[in-house]
Amino acid sequence: MGSGFLWWSCPNALVKATYFVRHNSKHSCKHHGTCWISGSKLYIRRCRVFVQRKESSRATCVATTTTSQETEQGNCSVLIIGSGVTGSTAAFQLAEAGIDVLVAEKNEKVGGNVISKNAQGFIWEEGPNTFQPTPDILTMVEKLNLSDNLVLADAKLPRYVFFGNKLHKIPSSPLEACNFSLLSTRGKLRAFLGAIGFAPMNLERKEETVKQFVTRHLGEEVYERLVDPFISGVYAGDPAKLSMKAAFKRVQALEEKGVTQSLVEGALLRMLESKKKTVKKETKMKVPRGSLGSFREGLQMYPLSVQSKLSEKVKVGWKLIKLEKNETASDGTHRSSGYKATFETPNQSHKVIYTRAVIFTSPAYITASLLRPFIPAASELLDQIYYPCVFSVSLAYPSSSFRFPLSGFGHLIPRSTKIRTLGTIWSSSLFPYRVPEGYELLSSYIGGAQDVDITSMSEEQVVKQVDSDIRKILLKEDSAFLPKVLGVRRWEKAIPQYEVGHLQRIETIQKQVNEALPGVFLGGNYLSGISFGDCVSFGMQLADRVSTYLQENIEMYSKSVVSKA
Numbered sequence: 001m002g003s004g005f006l007w008w009s010c011p012n013a014l015v016k017a018t019y020f021v022r023h024n025s026k027h028s029c030k031h032h033g034t035c036w037i038s039g040s041k042l043y044i045r046r047c048r049v050f051v052q053r054k055e056s057s058r059a060t061c062v063a064t065t066t067t068s069q070e071t072e073q074g075n076c077s078v079l080i081i082g083s084g085v086t087g088s089t090a091a092f093q094l095a096e097a098g099i100d101v102l103v104a105e106k107n108e109k110v111g112g113n114v115i116s117k118n119a120q121g122f123i124w125e126e127g128p129n130t131f132q133p134t135p136d137i138l139t140m141v142e143k144l145n146l147s148d149n150l151v152l153a154d155a156k157l158p159r160y161v162f163f164g165n166k167l168h169k170i171p172s173s174p175l176e177a178c179n180f181s182l183l184s185t186r187g188k189l190r191a192f193l194g195a196i197g198f199a200p201m202n203l204e205r206k207e208e209t210v211k212q213f214v215t216r217h218l219g220e221e222v223y224e225r226l227v228d229p230f231i232s233g234v235y236a237g238d239p240a241k242l243s244m245k246a247a248f249k250r251v252q253a254l255e256e257k258g259v260t261q262s263l264v265e266g267a268l269l270r271m272l273e274s275k276k277k278t279v280k281k282e283t284k285m286k287v288p289r290g291s292l293g294s295f296r297e298g299l300q301m302y303p304l305s306v307q308s309k310l311s312e313k314v315k316v317g318w319k320l321i322k323l324e325k326n327e328t329a330s331d332g333t334h335r336s337s338g339y340k341a342t343f344e345t346p347n348q349s350h351k352v353i354y355t356r357a358v359i360f361t362s363p364a365y366i367t368a369s370l371l372r373p374f375i376p377a378a379s380e381l382l383d384q385i386y387y388p389c390v391f392s393v394s395l396a397y398p399s400s401s402f403r404f405p406l407s408g409f410g411h412l413i414p415r416s417t418k419i420r421t422l423g424t425i426w427s428s429s430l431f432p433y434r435v436p437e438g439y440e441l442l443s444s445y446i447g448g449a450q451d452v453d454i455t456s457m458s459e460e461q462v463v464k465q466v467d468s469d470i471r472k473i474l475l476k477e478d479s480a481f482l483p484k485v486l487g488v489r490r491w492e493k494a495i496p497q498y499e500v501g502h503l504q505r506i507e508t509i510q511k512q513v514n515e516a517l518p519g520v521f522l523g524g525n526y527l528s529g530i531s532f533g534d535c536v537s538f539g540m541q542l543a544d545r546v547s548t549y550l551q552e553n554i555e556m557y558s559k560s561v562v563s564k565a
C-alpha cells in the first residue's frame with residue numbers, strides 16, 4: 001500500500017483529537033491503546049476492531065470509549081440483549097468477524113428458553129427438546145467444536161396421536177398413510193379429494209387461519225385429529241387464530257404456486273414442512289435425513305459453549321432497563337453516533353454501556369417496553385403478540401409400570417379428547433443414556449393458547465393432572481407408583497403466536513425501527529420463526545446485517561469528517 005497517513009478520528013465526545021497514523025508506525029492513545037497499520041488495515045488493539053484503510057482518507061473507530069473516571073461505564077461496537085439461541089449465535093458470528101461484541105443476559109444462566117437439567121442420574125430439558133439439524137445449525141456446531149457432543153435420535157422413531165382411547169402411529173410415508181388408523185375411510189377420502197385439487201378456493205383472498213386453510217383443503221377430520229395436535233406440539237397454539245401464511249409459509253406458498261396435491265403428501269403438513277428444509281448448503285458433517293438433534297448434556301450446551309468462547313464478553317445477571325440515544329459528537333454537534341444502555345447488575349449497581357449498534361433478541365413484549373419512548377406505535381404492535389402460558393413437566397417412572405416398551409418420539413393429544421395435557425415426549429426413548437437403568441423419562445406439556453385457565457393452577461395441581469393423563473395413556477392400570485418429579489417449569493409467556501395479521505404487524509414494526517433507530521436490530525423467535533434452527537439462521541443473518549451496517553456507518557462518518565475538515 002505504500003506509505004502515507006491515515007487519519008483516525010474517534011467519534012466519541014470524550015476524545016477530542018484526531019490521530020494521524022503513519023504506515024508502519026504505532027500510535028497510542030489513552031482511550032484506545034495501540035493502533036497500527038498493516039497491509040490495508042488499521043488495527044486498534046484495545047477496541048479489537050479494524051478499519052479498512054483508504055489511502056489518504058480518514059477512518060473512524062467503531063467503538064466508543066471508557067475513561068478512567070467512569071468505572072461503571074464500558075463500550076462495545078455491538079451490544080446484544082439476550083443470550084438465547086438467537087443472541088448467542090449472532091454474538092459468536094460477530095466476535096468471529098473481529099467485531100467487539102457484548103452480550104447482556106438478565107438471567108443468571110445463558111440460553112433463554114433453552115434449559116437443560118441434570119440430577120439423580122437423569123438429564124432432561126425444560127424448554128426445547130430437539131432440533132432438526134439444518135445446515136446452519138451444523139455449521140455452528142462445527143465452529144463451536146461441538147461435533148463430538150452432537151447426539152441424534154433415531155430418525156425412524158414414530159410419533160403418535162392419542163385419539164379414541166388409542167395411540168395411533170403417524171405415517172412416515174404416503175404408503176403408510178393408507179393404513180392410517182387415525183382417520184376414518186371418509187376422512188381419508190375427503191383428504192384425498194382435497195389433495196388432487198377438489199378443494200374450495202379461498203375466494204375472498206383473506207388471510208386464512210390454519211384451521212380455515214386445513215379444513216378447506218383436507219377436511220374437518222384431518223384438522224381435528226392431526227393438525228390440531230400438531231399445532232400443540234409446535235406452537236402450543238390455537239389453529240383457529242394462527243395465520244397459515246405466517247406460521248407455515250412454505251405450505252401456503254405451495255398453494256400459491258398451484259401445487260395443491262403436494263399439500264397432503266402423506267396427509268401430513270408437518271412432514272411437508274420438514275422436507276422443504278432439506279440440506280442445501282454443504283457442511284462437512286452428514287446426518288441422516290429426518291433425524292432430530294441435541295447435545296450430550298442437553299441443548300443448553302449450545303449457548304454455554306458460546307459463553308465459554310466469548311468469556312468476559314457475556315454478562316449474566318445484566319438486565320437492560322433503559323436505552324438512550326448517544327447524540328453528542330466530539331465537535332459539540334448533535335448527531336446519532338450510537339446508544340447508551342443502562343443495566344441493572346447482580347450487585348444492584350447500574351452499569352452503562354456505550355455502543356454503536358444494539359441487537360434486541362428479547363421477547364416482543366420486553367423489547368416493546370424498552371423501545372416505547374422512541375417508537376410508541378410499533379411498541380403497541382409488539383405488545384399485541386400473544387405468548388400463552390405453558391408448563392413443562394418432567395416425570396420419571398419405572399420401566400416396569402408401562403403397558404408396553406416405550407419406543408417412539410412421543411404422543412400428542414387433540415383438544416377434542418378433553419385430556420388436558422397437550423402431549424408427552426418420550427425422552428428416554430429418544431436418548432436412552434439420559435436415564436438410570438430401569439427408568440423411563442417423560443416430558444409433558446400442558447396449557448397453551450387453548451387452555452388459558454392453566455395460569456391459575458399451582459405446580460402441584462399441574463403435576464397431578466399430567467400424572468393422571470399419563471396413566472390413561474401409557475401406564476398399567478394397577479401401577480401405584482408415584483412418579484419422580486424431576487422438574488416443573490412454568491413458562492408464563494412461552495411461545496409467540498403467529499396470529500392472523502402477524503406478517504403485516506412485523507413489517508410495520510421493522511419499518512418504524514429502521515426509520516427511528518438506526519443501528520438497532522430486532523431478532524428473536526417472534527420474527528425468525530420459532531424453531532431452534534430458525535433462531536440459529538436468523539442469528540447468523542443478523543450478524544451479517546450488523547457487520548454491513550457498521551462498515552457503512554464508518555464510511556459515512558469518515559466522509560462527514562472529511563467534508564467538515
Ligand SMILES: Cc1cc2nc3c(=O)[nH]c(=O)nc-3n(C[C@H](O)[C@H](O)[C@H](O)COP(=O)(O)OP(=O)(O)OC[C@H]3O[C@@H](n4cnc5c(N)ncnc54)[C@H](O)[C@@H]3O)c2cc1C
Pocket residue numbers: 081082083084085086087104105106107110111112113114126127128129130131132318319320321361362363366390392491494495523524525526529530531532533535
Ligand atoms: C416449552 C418450549 C418447548 C420448545 N420446544 C422446541 C423444540 O422441541 N424444538 C425447537 O426447535 N424449538 C422449540 N421451542 C422453541 C425455541 O426453543 C425458541 O423459539 C428459541 O429457543 C427462542 O430463542 P430466542 O433466542 O429467540 O429467545 P429467548 O430464548 O427467549 O432468549 C431471549 C433472552 O433475552 C433475555 N432478556 C429478556 N429481557 C432482557 C433484558 N431486559 N436484558 C437482558 N436480557 C434480557 C432473556 O432472559 C432470554 O435469555 C420450544 C420453546 C418452548 C418455550
Ligand SMILES: C=CC1=C(C)c2cc3[nH]c(cc4nc(cc5[nH]c(cc1n2)c(C)c5CCC(=O)O)C(CCC(=O)O)=C4C)c(C)c3C=C
Pocket residue numbers: 130132159160232233234235236270274292390409410411412422423424425444445446448494495530531532533
Ligand atoms: C410428540 C410430542 C411433542 C410434544 C408434547 C411437543 C411439545 C411442544 N413442542 C413445542 C415447540 C416445538 N416443537 C418442535 C419440534 C417438534 N416437536 C415434536 C413433538 C412434540 N412437541 C416433534 C416430533 C418435533 C420435531 C419436528 C418434527 O418432526 O415434527 C419445534 C420445531 C418445529 C420446526 O419447525 O422445526 C417447536 C418450535 C412446544 C412449545 C411444545 C409444548 C406444548
